[in-house]
Amino acid sequence: MANQLKPNQKGKQSIFRKALKATIKGTVLYAAYFVLSQFLSPLSEYVPGFQQIIETFVTVYIILIIIAELTSGSILQHFFNAAKALFIVAYIAASLGTGTFNLTMGTLSFAVDIHIFLIIAMMVGLVGLAKSVLQTISYLNEKAELDLGETLTPP
Amino acid sequence: MKVAIQMITIATTVSWVLLIVFAVTVVYSMKDIRINWGEPESTVTANEKLLLEFPIEIVNDGYYSLQNFNISTQIYDSQGSAMARGTTFLSSIGTGQNLNTTHQIMANLTDILQKHQDLMFNDRELQRTTIISMKTAELISFQTASNSTFSWGAPLYNLTIGPPRFTMEVGINNTNYYRATLPVSFENHALFNLSGTAQVNIFNYKDDLVASEETLFNVAKQSSYKSEIQLDIQTLNFTSKGHAEISFSGPFFSYGPLVIPYG
Numbered sequence: 101m102a103n104q105l106k107p108n109q110k111g112k113q114s115i116f117r118k119a120l121k122a123t124i125k126g127t128v129l130y131a132a133y134f135v136l137s138q139f140l141s142p143l144s145e146y147v148p149g150f151q152q153i154i155e156t157f158v159t160v161y162i163i164l165i166i167i168a169e170l171t172s173g174s175i176l177q178h179f180f181n182a183a184k185a186l187f188i189v190a191y192i193a194a195s196l197g198t199g200t201f202n203l204t205m206g207t208l209s210f211a212v213d214i215h216i217f218l219i220i221a222m223m224v225g226l227v228g229l230a231k232s233v234l235q236t237i238s239y240l241n242e243k244a245e246l247d248l249g250e251t252l253t254p255p
Numbered sequence: 256m257k258v259a260i261q262m263i264t265i266a267t268t269v270s271w272v273l274l275i276v277f278a279v280t281v282v283y284s285m286k287d288i289r290i291n292w293g294e295p296e297s298t299v300t301a302n303e304k305l306l307l308e309f310p311i312e313i314v315n316d317g318y319y320s321l322q323n324f325n326i327s328t329q330i331y332d333s334q335g336s337a338m339a340r341g342t343t344f345l346s347s348i349g350t351g352q353n354l355n356t357t358h359q360i361m362a363n364l365t366d367i368l369q370k371h372q373d374l375m376f377n378d379r380e381l382q383r384t385t386i387i388s389m390k391t392a393e394l395i396s397f398q399t400a401s402n403s404t405f406s407w408g409a410p411l412y413n414l415t416i417g418p419p420r421f422t423m424e425v426g427i428n429n430t431n432y433y434r435a436t437l438p439v440s441f442e443n444h445a446l447f448n449l450s451g452t453a454q455v456n457i458f459n460y461k462d463d464l465v466a467s468e469e470t471l472f473n474v475a476k477q478s479s480y481k482s483e484i485q486l487d488i489q490t491l492n493f494t495s496k497g498h499a500e501i502s503f504s505g506p507f508f509s510y511g512p513l514v515i516p517y518g
Contacts, residue, residue: 136275136279139279139280139282139283140279140282142282142283142286143282207401207402207403208399208400208401209399209400209401210397210398210399211397211398211399211400212395212396212397212398213395213396213397213398214394214395216394216395217274217277217278217394217395220274221274224267224270224271224274227263227266227267227270228267230263231260231263231264231267234256234259234260234263235260237256238256238257238260241256
């Protein structure tokens with residue numbers, strides 16, 4: 101009876117650990133966003149929709165982090181990690197467009213050209229995607245080695 | 256492979272942190288850049304161009320130095336074509352630097368006053384566009400454009416030429432002649448001193464030139480001019496009806512003749 105419960109308990113412990121890790125990661129990320137948003141708040145006053153762009157990004161990113169953490173140890177984790185990396189690249193490209201912001205306030209108009217910054221951010225995002233692919237290959241490689249080991253082991 | 260993945264993870268994490276910190280500090284730095292404009296000073300150059308000099312104080316209390324700092328100003332006439340322009344370029348402004356410079360706007364007075372004669376007599380609020388562009392931390396370009404007005408002061412504001420008054424005068428040889436007196440007044444609202452000549456011709460009813468006089472005037476900026484131009488006419492040539500013509504000319508303008516009938 102006790103032996104039958106052990107794997108179940110292990111599973112519960114593992115899920116609890118994963119949930120705790122996901123919660124900590126999500127909280128830390130939100131705290132970082134909260135601190136940075138204080139610095140960015142002057143910009144939000146002038147750029148309409150800026151706060152929403154950042155909020156949507158942070159929300160989706162935290163959700164993907166939590167899902168990836170909860171599915172850790174399975175192929176799904178790598179799937180969500182790749183999705184996270186792709187999301188960063190796609191979101192930067194979609195929300196910032198050509199990399200030029202224009203804003204008009206009465207007789208005053210502003211234009212900010214951040215396309216070089218954007219290219220750097222997208223390149224870092226692509227490195228993140230490459231890392232996810234490498235992690236997936238590594239995971240599949242390890243799994244294949246384990247399966248092969250089990251197959252070759254005599255009963 | 257795991258080591259390589261770990262190294263990539265560290266590298267991307269560090270890169271993201273640096274990028275986010277950079278983006279936030281750049282935005283935060285922008286509020287610590289101040290540009291203070293002083294009162295303009297005007298001079299007329301040797302080649303008859305109006306030079307407006309705006310003293311500017313640029314304070315960069317941000318975290319990053321500024322490159323390619325450029326101020327460009329254009330003043331437009333009522334039709335929307337540029338009549339004055341000026342550019343100030345500073346290649347670099349370091350952090351914590353307080354820089355004083357002068358922004359110069361040059362206007363060709365001869366062209367302005369010939370193309371837009373209404374500007375000789377009427378004060379106008381002209382459209383002014385100022386574009387300030389800069390690059391911060393060699394990466395992010397900013398540009399602001401503002402529209403404001405520039406007060407143009409007319410050099411011959413409220414030009415008033417009264418009808419000529421004629422009085423009979425007695426000459427040295429007891430010969431009679433007529434003296435015509437033409438009152439002229441205006442206010443120089445311009446940013447420059449105005450000097451030139453006023454040429455007055457009087458014609459009788461047969462359109463014969465009976466008297467001519469040229470008067471020099473030199474009017475300081477923001478001051479008024481009031482004078483009476485006197486011309487002597489021989490009794491034989493004088494008719495009770497006729498007209499006077501007055502023309503103004505200076506180093507960068509000419510206007511006239513204005514016809515004032517009498518009688």
